[in-house]
Structures are given as C-alpha cells and as structure tokens.
Amino acid sequence: MIIEPRMRGFICLTAHPKGCEQNVKNQIEYVKSKGKIDGAKKVLVIGASTGFGLASRITSAFGSDAATIGVFFEKPPVEGKTASPGWYNSAAFENEAKKAGLYAKSINGDAFSNEVKQQTIDMIKADLGQVDLVIYSLASPVRMHPVTGVLHRSSLKPIGGTFTNKTVDFHTGVVSQISIEPANQEDIDNTVVVMGGEDWTMWMDALKNAGVLANGATTVAYSYIGPEVTEPVYRKGTIGRAKDHLEATAFSITDSLASINGKAYVSVNKALVTQASSAIPVIPLYISLLYKTMKAEGIHEGCIEQMQRLYSQRLFNGSEVPTDDKGRIRIDDWEMRTDIQDKIAKLWQDATTENLSEIGDLPGYKQDFLNLFGFGFEGVDYNADTNEMVNVPSIS
Ligand code: NAI
Ligand code: NA
Numbered sequence: 001m002i003i004e005p006r007m008r009g010f011i012c013l014t015a016h017p018k019g020c021e022q023n024v025k026n027q028i029e030y031v032k033s034k035g036k037i038d039g040a041k042k043v044l045v046i047g048a049s050t051g052f053g054l055a056s057r058i059t060s061a062f063g064s065d066a067a068t069i070g071v072f073f074e075k076p077p078v079e080g081k082t083a084s085p086g087w088y089n090s091a092a093f094e095n096e097a098k099k100a101g102l103y104a105k106s107i108n109g110d111a112f113s114n115e116v117k118q119q120t121i122d123m124i125k126a127d128l129g130q131v132d133l134v135i136y137s138l139a140s141p142v143r144m145h146p147v148t149g150v151l152h153r154s155s156l157k158p159i160g161g162t163f164t165n166k167t168v169d170f171h172t173g174v175v176s177q178i179s180i181e182p183a184n185q186e187d188i189d190n191t192v193v194v195m196g197g198e199d200w201t202m203w204m205d206a207l208k209n210a211g212v213l214a215n216g217a218t219t220v221a222y223s224y225i226g227p228e229v230t231e232p233v234y235r236k237g238t239i240g241r242a243k244d245h246l247e248a249t250a251f252s253i254t255d256s257l258a259s260i261n262g263k264a265y266v267s268v269n270k271a272l273v274t275q276a277s278s279a280i281p282v283i284p285l286y287i288s289l290l291y292k293t294m295k296a297e298g299i300h301e302g303c304i305e306q307m308q309r310l311y312s313q314r315l316f317n318g319s320e321v322p323t324d325d326k327g328r329i330r331i332d333d334w335e336m337r338t339d340i341q342d343k344i345a346k347l348w349q350d351a352t353t354e355n356l357s358e359i360g361d362l363p364g365y366k367q368d369f370l371n372l373f374g375f376g377f378e379g380v381d382y383n384a385d386t387n388e389m390v391n392v393p394s395i396s
Contacts, residue, residue, distance in 0.1 A: 003082055003386050005375045007171065010279045012373040016382065017077075017390045019374025020088035021095075026377075027055060027304040028096055031062040034308050039064035039316040040133030040218070044120065046071045046111050046203060049086025050372070051274040052222050053137030055303035057093065059311050060133065067103035067128055071111050071120060073140075076395075082388045085373045091392040098394075103127065106395040112143045112199050114206075119396075121210040130214040134207065136200045136221040139276035143194040146202070154194035155238050156280050157183035163232040166351060168285040170278070170365050175353045178281050183238045195242035197221070197249025200264075204253050208260065217262045219253060220315065221246055222269050225332060226286070227341055229348050233282050247328060265321065267314070267329040270306055273368035288360035289347045290335060295361060299334045302368070306331055 006013040043060040047053035048070030060066040070090060077083035083091075090106050097104035105123060109116040124131055143152050158180055167178040183191075200221055207213050223243045226234050234240055246266060253264035271277065271287050278284060294300040301309070310331045314321055324330050334340070347359050356362055370376035 001080070001386065001388060002383065003388065004382070005370060005373060011275065012375075014082045014373065015085040015088055016374035016380070016386065017082070017088045017091070017388065018380045018386055019371075019377045019382075020085050021092035022377040022380050023371060023374060024054075024058070024089055024092040024096060027058045028062045030304050031059050031308055034063070034312065037063040037312045037316050038318065039066065039311055041066050042128045042131045042214070043068045043133045043135065044071070044124065044131045044207075045069070045135040045137065047135075047137035047139065048072050048106065049074050049090045051137065051139065051272075051276065052269060052303050052307060053135060054086070054089055054093070055307035056135045056137060058304065059307045061093075061097050061102050061104065062100070063308065063311060064316070065102060066133075068097070069120065069123055069128070069131070070104070070106040071116060072106065072108060073110055074108055076108070077388045077390060079389065083390065088374060088390060090395060091390045094392050094394050104394065108395050110144065111138055112146060114146045117203060117206045121206060121212055124212040125210070130212050130217075131207070132214040132217050134204070134213075134217065134219040136203065136219060138199070139274070140194060143199065145193065152190045152193040154191040154242070155183060155187045156233060157181065157187055158232040158237045159183050159188065159241070165229065165232075165282050166285055166348070167282045168288065168356065168362070170284045170288070170362060170369065173353060173356055173362050175285065175351055175356055180233060180281060188238050188241050191238035192242045192245050195239060196245030200246065200249055201253060204257065204264070208257065208262075213257070213260055213262060215260050217257070217260060218315070219262070219264045220329075221250070221264075221266050223247055223266045223328065224271065225268050225336070226271060227344065229345070230282055230286050233280065239280075247326065250327065265323070265329050267310055268332045270301060270332045270335045272303055272306070273365055273372070274303070275372060278369060284365060285351060285360070286344070286348070288356065288362050288365045289344045289351065290340075291361035291364045292359065293340055293343050293347070294334065295364070297340065301334070
C-alpha cells in the first residue's frame with residue numbers, strides 16, 4: 001500500500017517501514033563514521049525501539065560490536081495497518097545487526113511486568129550468560145504495578161500553582177498562551193510510580209538475583225533538567241519529581257550492586273523531538289528556539305549524536321566517568337551553555353506566531369517529528385507500493 005502520514009495531535013497513526021529502516025541505517029552510518037568505542041560487549045536496552053534507547057542500542061552494536069537484547073512495547077503490523085515506528089525500527093536494526101554478524105534479539109512486551117523481566121533473564125541465560133551494560137530508557141504514560149495490579153497514570157503538571165506561559169502548535173506554528181492547572185498529591189505520586197526509579201530498581205534486583213549481571217556491570221538511565229522557562233511544567237513539576245526519584249535511585253542501585261562491583265548512573269540528556277517530549281506543553285516552543293540557536297552555533301545534536309558522545313566521551317572514555325556535583329553524567333552540556341541559554345531566554349520573550357518562522361526552527365521540529373514515524377527521509381520512495389507486513393523472527 002501507499003503509506004502516508006496521518007497526524008492526530010501529538011501522534012501519527014501511521015509509520016513507514018522503509019523510512020524507519022532509512023532512519024536506522026543513517027544512525028548506524030553515523031556511529032560507524034565516528035570510529036570504534038571500547039565499550040560493553042553484552043548489552044540489555046530497556047526501551048530500545050525509539051529515541052535515546054534505540055540510539056543507545058545502535059551505538060553499542062555498531063560502535064562496540066556488542067551483542068544486544070532490546071525490550072520495548074510496540075505494535076506489530078496487521079494486514080492493511082502499519083506497525084508502530086518502534087516495531088519497524090527494531091526490525092531494521094535486527095536485520096542490519098545480523099548482516100554485520102552481531103547477535104540481536106528483542107522482547108516486545110510490558111517491561112514493567114514480572115513476566116517480561118523473567119523472559120529477559122531467560123534469554124540472557126540462554127544466549128549471553130551475563131550482560132555488562134543495562135540501558136534503562138523507558139518513557140511511558142502508564143505503568144501497571146506488578147505487585148498491586150494498579151494502573152498508574154503519569155501527568156505533566158506544575159506543582160503548587162497554575163502555570164501560564166507560551167506554547168506552540170508545531171503543526172500550524174501558532175504561538176499561544178497555555179495555562180496548566182496544578183497537580184494534586186495523587187498526580188505527583190502516580191507520576192513518580194510511572195517514571196521514577198522503582199521499576200529500574202526492580203529490573204536491577206531481578207537481573208542481579210538471577211546472576212545475569214557481569215562483574216563490574218554498569219546501568220544507565222536518562223534524565224532531563226532544562227531551562228528556567230520550562231521548570232514549572234518540567235523539572236519542578238510532576239515529571240521532575242519522578243526524575244528526582246530516578247536520580248536518587250542511581251545511588252541505591254549502586255549500593256545494591258556493590259557485591260558485583262556494579263555502578264548505576266543517570267545521564268542528563270539534551271531536549272530532543274521524540275514521541276515523549278512532543279506531548280509536553282511549552283517544550284516544543286523551547287525546542288524550536290533551541291534547535292535554531294544550536295544549529296547556528298554548529299553544536300546541534302540528535303539522539304544518535306548524543307548517545308555516541310555519551311559512550312565515547314563519558315561512559316567509555318578510557319578513564320573515570322565525569323559527573324556533576326550530584327553524581328550525574330551531563331551530556332546536556334552544550335544545551336545548557338550560558339551563551340545558548342541567554343539567547344533562548346531573549347528569543348522566548350519575543351516569540352510570536354508572526355516571527356517564529358524567523359527566530360525558531362519550526363521546519364526542523366516538523367522534520368524531526370515526521371522522521372520519528374519514518375517520513376521525510378531522502379532516498380525513500382514514498383509513492384511506491386510498500387509492504388506494511390514486516391515480520392522479524394527474533395522479536396518475541
Ligand atoms: P521514546 O518514547 O522515544 O522511547 C520510549 C521507549 O520505551 C520505546 O522503546 C518504547 O517502546 C518503550 N516503552 C514504553 N513503555 C513501555 C513498556 N511498558 N514496556 C516496554 N517498553 C516500553 O522516549 P525517549 O524520549 O527516548 O525517552 C527515553 C528516556 O529519555 C526517558 O526517561 C526520557 O525522560 C529521557 N529523556 C528524554 C529527553 C527528550 O527530550 N526526549 C531529554 C532527556 C531525557
Ligand atoms: Na528510548
């Protein structure tokens with residue numbers, strides 16, 4: 001069938017298998033072009049199908065020749081209906097890994113469940129014995145708690161008062177004021193349950209107790225800080241409480257991995273267009289100003305550039321892992337540069353519907369958003385009859 005983008009607000013209902021494949025191939029080429037990284041050889045990536053997790057998996061495989069197991073929650077295709085992009089990304093990744101002679105298998109299911117954890121442990125035992133790196137890159141609006149059976153929903157709300165600021169509808173370019181009502185305690189608690197560190201701890205406990213973590217194993221989860229303008233809805237909002245919890249969890253996991261000389265890190269990454277970040281009010285306007293400013297300075301990065309730099313210059317740089325005063329790896333260093341942030345703060349004051357096309361990078365935002373679903377890639381014939389049924393035996 002001819003597959004076209006069908007946008008519905010913050011999501012696209014279709015995905016293009018050839019475009020997703022092109023996206024993965026481009027990321028592989030980028031990692032290869034940067035040379036080998038003396039990194040982990042057996043890697044588990046939880047949240048491996050899109051965004052930072054996919055880029056991490058690609059960097060491990062094609063930067064360090066690593067065997068990878070990927071866990072994700074994606075929709076396979078059915079006759080006449082495309083898969084979710086992460087499915088096609090993973091299918092393409094597995095094909096490319098196999099061509100390169102690299103072990104790659106995936107588990108498609110709910111990573112918050114005990115069953116998927118056990119399935120992963122069984123796969124590691126059967127195929128790899130142990131893993132030496134665990135990337136934790138889940139982004140989800142809901143979590144079914146494996147002990148209580150309660151379905152928790154996260155929210156993106158300020159805490160303590162209504163937050164009013166500018167936002168942009170990135171489809172139309174219309175800049176408007178948005179007011180978001182404050183969270184109650186239940187909203188905060190639920191968001192921490194979904195996006196905080198409890199599930200990361202459960203994963204690391206399960207892996208350690210099963211004996212599938214190698215001596216010296218490292219685990220990394222991803223966080224975000226960002227600028228003052230987004231603080232009320234991000235870092236000082238409900239999601240920020242979850243990130244505080246996630247960051248604190250790195251210390252408790254490090255303690256519990258002492259017996260195997262393991263270590264847990266949080267890496268603070270740059271703001272990027274992903275399915276997760278597009279749904280957060282105010283952030284798309286910030287990202288469009290950020291992209292424009294960083295591109296002008298020649299320091300713009302996407303997920304793959306970020307993860308390649310995380311691996312080569314932080315995690316596996318041949319010496320100690322550099323961290324900030326709170327023990328966090330900072331790969332948001334270029335985003336947070338004073339000169340960059342000063343420029344954005346000024347642009348933020350000025351931004352209107354009329355001038356955004358000039359002062360912000362809305363086309364860059366839209367392009368990245370389309371790319372998430374496999375659209376807008378050079379070298380892909382979007383008018384061609386395309387088979388939506390891409391099946392991969394190594395995804396179970
Ligand atoms: P994403 O939406 O691109 O990826 C999420 C991944 O989690 C996908 O592989 C998805 O299949 C998987 N997933 C979701 N629910 C699942 C479930 N129940 N079971 C198994 N897999 C599941 O998100 P993105 O943006 O790459 O986020 C990853 C991490 O990076 C998050 O912790 C996020 O907060 C963080 N981060 C994101 C930034 C951004 O600007 N996008 C900036 C800094 C940090
Ligand atoms: Na991810």
